[in-house]
Every structure is written in structure tokens, then in C-alpha cells.
Amino acid sequence: MDDAVKVILKKLDDIDSRLKGLETPGSAPSTGPVEKAKKIERDSLFHKAVEAMDKVEELSSKQLSESLKIDVKRAEAILDQMEAAGLGTCYMKEV
Secondary structure, eight states: OOHHHHHHHHHHHHHHHHHHHHHSTTSSOOSSOOOOOOOOOOOTTHHHHHHHHHHOSOOBHHHHHHHHTOOHHHHHHHHHHHHHTTSOOOOBOOO
């Protein structure tokens, strides 16, 4: 095998082990201070909100509140939970 191929394979193995360490926290050596991620409690209507978001391109808190028949503040909280989960990164909050 060529030396360049060996170097690439070694780097790929290193990347793979780092990724596995990210999947199972605590198994990989820490390179700095690690903050424990806060577990975000999800609203009981979280899954219905995801379904509502799948039906439209953009979703405002007012649209979600009307769709789920809830108040706007609760809809904003659900949209924040969706954003934290990586499901909806851009939405409009009603002012």
C-alpha cells in the first residue's frame, strides 16, 4: 500500500473513533471543559407541531397557535423546542 493511502486510512480511523466518542459521551478523552447539555422537556403537542411544520414552508408562532388551538406563548415555546432539536431553525415570532 502506498504511504499516502496509509496516512489517509489512519486519519479516517481517527475521525471514526472521534465520532463514536461523540455518540457515547464519556468514552472519548476530553480536550477541554465539557458542559452537560440540558435536557429540554418537550411539550405534549411537540409531535403535532412537527407534523404542522411539514405541511408548510414557513411557520409562524401565530400559525402554529391557530393550528393547534393554543396560545401564542405556548406555540413560541414549542417552536423553540423544535429549533433546539434541530427541526426548525428559522421561524417567525409574532411581535
